[in-house]
Every structure is written in structure tokens, then in C-alpha cells.
Amino acid sequence: MRKKLLLALFAIPIIANAQFFQNFDAATTLPAGWTALNGGDTDTWAIVNYTGGNINAYSGTNTASIAYGSTAHDDYLVTPAITVTAGVSDFLSFYARSRDPLYPETISVKVSTTTPTAAAFTNTLAASVAPASGAGFYKYSYDLSAYAGQTIYIGFYSSTTDMFFFDIDDVFNGAIPACDVPTSIVVNSVSSNSANISWTASSTAGATYQVEYGPTGFTQGSGTVINSTAASATISPLSASTAYQFYVRSSCGTNGFSVWTPVQSFATTCASVTAFPYTQNFDNTTIPSCWANEAVTGGGTDTWTYMTANGNSSITPKSAPRMAEFRTTTAGNKARLLMPPLNISGLATPELRFSLANTNWFGDVDELRIFYKANAGDAWTQIGSSYTTENAAWLDVSIPLPNKSANYMIAFEGTSNWARGINVDDVSVVDASVLGVNDVVKNSNGIKVYPNPARDFVNIASDKKISSIEILSLTGQLIKTVDKDSKQADISELKRGSIF
Template sequence: MIKKLLLMLAFVPFISHGQFLQNFDGGTTTPAGWTVINGGDTAQTWQIVNFASAEISAHSGTNAMCIRYSAAAHDDYLITPAVTVTAGVSDFLTFWGRSRDPLYPETISVKISTTGTAAANFTITLDPNVAPASGASFYKYQYDLTPYLGQTIYIGFHSTTTDKFYFDIDDVEVTALPSCVAPVNPLVVDVTSVTADLSWTAGSGTTNFEVQYGAPGFTAGSGTAAPPVTGATTTTLSGLSANTDYEYYVRANCGSGVFSAWSGPKAFKTTCASVTAFPFVEGFDAATIPSCWSNQTVSGTANWAYVTANGNSSIAPRTGARMAEFRTTTTGNKTKLVSPPLDLTAVTSPQLTFYYANVNWFGDIDELRVYYRTSANGAWTQIGSDYITEHTAWTQVTLPLPSPSATYYIAFEGTSNWARGLNLDDVTVASALSTATFDKGNFRAYPNPVKNMLNLAYNETISAVEIYNLLGQKVLSQNINLSEAQVDMSNLSAGNYLVKVFAGDVVKTIKIIKE
């Protein structure tokens, strides 16, 4: 009998002097004690939705209470059970809200009734505009109920929108007002390679905050402390490492050694630092996307790949072990392959050079277009032509780069028409005034295969050497600044390696076999 009673209690929200938590997971009908008023359109009102098999989820469990769009205006209430507002017991309201579509943002208001559950009874507005940022995420809202101490109230979630989308509510809780109310909804507003702009929503009566940040998974309280935040709900973290994952927490400082609980973690990743050494060369010789490059999907779901041959083995990498390719077995997929940020402010007349091929299959030809933008979130501008006719051999393209900036991005947009693949190799960004080329006749690299020492000789100064395995991992780097030098490869495992030799404004990539 005791076991049966405990099992029954597990499905009943906790209620004591009006204290409760409702997560709507007990079924698909309105929970006992709750009221729904459909006072506007007759088609849609508040109802429970199960997200178990949906692409998005409830805030907790499987269910949430939702209201969906209608061509007619809503005038609909979701009303809690009666709440007897008792100090230290039931004087604090929290819930999680979500507006699903940024193109059709849903909002609600939160109202209070002290007399009953009829729509006309809700004469007190607790919050006129609950407007979470639209998307899959829930946002937390919290309210001090102490103005209603000793009273029995009803809380109404009121929708009056017309032809929007969905608003979801989950985990409605009435509990004790904390002695120091925690901030909610930590956000990351903007990120660079070394900074992150943060913001959050303050709890009632709190104006001072502490922020800690660190590697993903760190324990709140053990991270790196940012400078204290006074009288604001924003701060900027600086001195971060480029291309690195972080998390942060924030808590309120209520004075006299009293702090709220930590809110978070909120994850973010810094961007890559801008490339400042030119010429910038990328040969796509690893099996994975090069560091700091990215895919930006325009349509479909396909990403660029890094292959040793195109679809009918008629195109091999121009240099090195691999080349970039955009190819699918359907039509209409379109994705940009985006470069790292480039700082072109010191490059005179910058230009882009690359090689491409696109072999047809029964007349279908994959397409290439090239774009640039001058900031991480700027608009893309096309340069060059639409490269939509067949090229069965490597074809060189050179394009001037307009509007140089310190954060300059180049994108190669592939469109798949189910052909043999759009292939790309040997991308170079350099000054158009630099006409230097690598003098192959005056360069030697021996022996090949090599057991220990690789000898290099050139008629100009070799500034540096970098060695990569075929996964694209840099395994050795050496500054030289000599015309003849030796590179010790004795500690490398047997196999094939790509050796980049830097001399002035040019780079030579060679393939070396290590015995």
C-alpha cells in the first residue's frame, strides 16, 4: 500500500500553500486545477503537445503547453490553480517560454486575478510583453509575488496575437522567493577571435554580478573570474584564445556576502584570428576541412569533401594528396566553402588565384561562384563569373579582391547538378604586384624517400619549412633563413608527408616519403 501511494504521488504536482511545479508531462489534457479560456478564435487555444518524436524538444520531459497561430485574433488564457501567496513558501513565480519562429514571433502577457478565473477578473498585468528570442531555445522568466502576500491569486498566461506561429510554456513553478534572485537567460551577443560580448536578464532588485568562464565542462565557481559587473547586465570578456570553445556562468551579488545561484552554462566559441602572412595558400591536402575554413549551407544539407579523385576519376588533385570537391547524387544542393578571415589591410592590390574543374555527366555540370565579404556577418558580394560550363582539366582563375578589410572572407559556392563534381585546388591570396614564382629548376629536396635528414637547397633564402601528414596535421615546423638546410625527420613515422617550403612570397609543396 505504501509503494502504491508513493507511485501516485510521483505524478501529482507538489502543492503546499499554493506552491507547485507543473511540467505538463502527466498527460495530454489540461492538468487538474488549471483552466483554459478560448476567448478569441474558435480554432486554436492552449493545449498540451508531446515533443517525443519532434525535431525540437520540451524544456523538460516530453510535453509542453502550446498555443498556435490562427488567422483570427487570440484572446486566450492559460490559468494556474489558486496560489495562496505565503512569505518564504509561495512568493516567487518562474516559467520557461519559447517563440518558435523568428519570422512570426509570438508574444504573451502575464496577468494576475485576485477574484476568480473568468477573463474579466485578470485586471493586474504582471508582465505586458513576454517576448523570447525566437527559435528552439526556451528562456526563463521569473517574478516576485510578494506584493500579493496573504492573498489567493490566479496567474494567467494571455495570448492576443494574430497569425503568428507557436508559443510554448513549460515548467511553471511557484516556490519561495530566493534571498538573492539569480539572473536568467545568459546570452552571447557577439564573438571575435579574442573577445566575447555577454548579456543576461537580472532578477528583481539585483544590479551587481559576477561572471566566470572556462573550458567546456568546468564547475561553476572554479573558472576564471571576469571583472565584477556593477549596475549593468552586460560585460565583455577579453584576452581569449582564437578558435577555442568556452562556457560561462553568471550570478548576482546581493551584498554582505550573499550571492545567487549560478546561471549557465552558456557555450560559445571564439572565431579564428585573421591571417596576416601572405601569400596565403591552401591546397586542401587533408581528408577533413582545413582549420578555420567552414561550410555555409545555402540550400540542401551537403558539405564540401576532400577527395583523391572526382566522380569518374578523370580529375586528380592538381598538387598534393587531395582536392576540395562539391558533389552530390541529387540536384539543388548549394554550399559555400568559406575561408578563414584574412587581414588584407597591408596587402597591396590583393588578388585571388585558384584552379577548378567540373566534368559533366550526361550533360549535367556542377557550378562554381565566388564571393567575398568584409566582416563576419556582412553580406556576400559575388566576384568573377558564373563558372557553369564544363572544364575537363584544371583551369586557373585570377580575380582582384575589392574593398580589402581586416576581416575579409572569400567563399567558393558550389552548386550540385549531379555531375562528376566541382573540384577546387591551390587557392592563393597574394599581392598582385608580387610576380614571384617558385624557381623549380633551382630547387632540390633529397633524398626521397628519406630515412632521417631531408636536404633542401634553393637559389634564394628558404625562410621556413612545415611538414604535414596526410590528415592535414602539422607534425613539424622549422625556421631556416638559409639557402641550404637540413630538416630532421627521424622522429616521424614511416609514410607519406607534404612538405611546404617558404621562400620570400612563394610557397612550394612537395611530397616526401619517409622510410
């Protein structure tokens, strides 16, 4: 039995018009002038609303759709009457989708020159409309000029058996356009102050383009207009952390413009952090401003949260009242906690610092890895160690940041092994070269190590008995042992930046 999408279907008929644009968004019943002729099984054309679903309409919220049935369809979705007039209503276009590649739905497009009844659809505009199956829509256009002077009806006809869903949206009847409407619009390289957009070039030689944009909700005609000779444009300057909308149309000079595309949307990123040291202690119940969760596996349902204790209450925040945590009930699921973009180009010795704890559960330990991008379009690259062993108390970590840039990104990637969780607190990005020589590193057991950074010696102080002193590399390798009763460690022979 094929799995059905959980989408509500509602039917109803009737009414009439000429020269129209219909996106089926006004109601969950067929619009005025439209008719569904049900001549086969019980399933027929109806309106589908996608609000809250896992796929979308081409524009707005609704489509006209027909669902599969175990017996053959014999169904028409019929437009309002069209009086075909040259230069006024001699053109038809629509967007169509066949949802499932394993069960491809197709339709035909037919014409009646008399009445909106099944037997009257004796002319064929397209014998087979078969869009590539999937979530995307494809545009279909037809010249009606052969019917000039006549009143006609267009019938979208389905006769398939036990396929899936066929969806129609944005049906347009009007004049043959002077230019193609831009399609396949892509938004990429979105930053805090700009976004790049592109689309499929018009088939009309010499066509140019206009883009109109503004903050989400702006009234078209009041936005900013960009003219472009290429099938792409950069929208700039923009405000950081702001949602925008835009439209695109083609221009064919003296022949005029195409219609505008349906509205498109994007949101700019946060502006890069420029003040250092930058710190975050996760003191609220929600994700910090300009931070983000990025799903790696698990479908995006598992994210970092902000807790007062870990899974068995053995770890509490390093800095009260909360800490970041990644913990799931599904082993292998991963999610990244992304810091805001950072402008570390001016830091002499940029360094990431944070505290980590990950308590085991019957030997299982959740894992942490740190990744960076020097630029938003780069691939993630791991830095520092893979923290795959237990830290039952807070571990203070320092990682030098390579390839510094003005749009640097850092991600904390948690991997679930169904343990007590990965806990992170006291995150900071600092310029290690400007920290004072009296800076002190103090771990959760009250042991003080100073100065930080140090050149030749570090001092070790504790009011507790120390059983051993070991110096580790940034990758966790043992590089030096120190007498447990020593109050000072000689590090003069070690490489600069090699320990933490």
C-alpha cells in the same frame, strides 16, 4: 491535416514540495509533486524531450507540454503545494511558448487554496497567457503575496480545441527577486579571442550586471566574473577554437542579486592565418581544420566534400589523393566553403590562387563564384569571375584580393545545376610581390608559363603541339592573341595584374 512534429510524448503523475525550481529535465515523466489532471480529451500535460529535434527547450532538454486534440482540453498541470511565506515563497515565474502562429495555444494560470483537484481552482492569476507563437520562449512572473500564510497549488490550465503545442519550462517559486533576471541574451561578434554579449536591461533603476564565464563544462563559482554597468559585455581574452559557457545576473546593490540565467554557449573562431604562402590541398576525407561549410540554399544538407574523383571520374585531384567538391542532386542548391580567417594586412600584393574543374552533364554545368569579407561582420562581396562554363581539365586561377585586412575571409560558393560537380584543389593565398622571377605556372596539359609574375615578357614551353595562344583578363575577356609557334609573349603594354 496539420503536420505533427516528430517528438516523443510520455505521461505520468505525482508528489509534493515547496519553494522550487523545475526545468523538467530529470526524466520523461512528471517530476515528484507535480500532477496532470486530464478532464477533457485524451491528450494531457506530459514531458517532451527535444534531443535530436529541430527546436529546443528553454533550458536543458525537456519541457512540460500539452499537444492539440480534435476536441476540447480541460487539463491542469499542477505544481507541488506552496506554503506562501513573505520573502521566501511569494513569487512564481515560468517560461512559456506557443509553437505554431497559425494554431496559437493559450493557457490560464489558476490557484487552489485547498486541494489539487480541478474543482478547487477557483482563483485566477492570469486569465490568458498567450506568448507570441514560434520557437522562442517568453517569461511570465506573478506576485503571490496575497496568499501569504496559506498553502496553495498553481494550476496551468488548458481548454483549447485543435490548436498545436504549448510548452512550459523553468518554473520557479521563491522570494520576490530584488532584480529582474536578464532575458533575451544575444551573442554576437565572436572572434578568435573575444565575444560580445547583450541582454534586455533590468526594469530596476540603477541595476548593474555580472557575467560568469569559463570553458564548456566549468563549475559555476569557479569561472571568471565580469561586472558591467550596461546591458552588454565583452568576454575577453579567450582562446581560439574553444567552446565557452556563461551565465548573467542582475545586481540591485543592497537589495542583492537576481538568480543566474540558464547557461549560454558559444565557440570562438580560429586564429587568423599569418604565415604565407598559405596552402590547402584537401588531402583528408574531412573538412580541413578551421575551414567551414556555410549553407546558402538547400537547408544546410548539401555541403562540400573531399573526393578522389568527380561524378563521372573524368576529373581526379590536381594534387593527390583528394580534392574539394560540391555536387548535389538538387539544381539551384548552393553552399560556401569558407577558408580560415586570414591576416593579409601585411602582404603587399595578396592573391588567391586555386585550380578549378567542372565537367558538364548533358550540357548542364555546375557553377563557382568566389566571395570575400574584409571583416567578419561585413556582407559577402564577389571577386573574380563567375565560372559558369565547363572546364573539362584543371584551370589555374589567380585573383587579386582587395581591401586587405587582419581578419579576411574567403568563400568558394558552389551552385548545383545537377551536373558532375564543382572541383577545387591546390588553394593558396600568396604575396605575389615576393614570388621569385623563376616561378613557373604549369597547367594540367604540361604547358609551362614563366616567369610569374612577369613585367615585359612571359616564356611559353610545351612538349606538345599548341593550337592557339590567348591571353585573358581576370574576368575571362580576351585581351591578346599570340602566334601559336611563339615561345615568348610580349605583355609590356598590358596593365599590371590584369591577366592570369
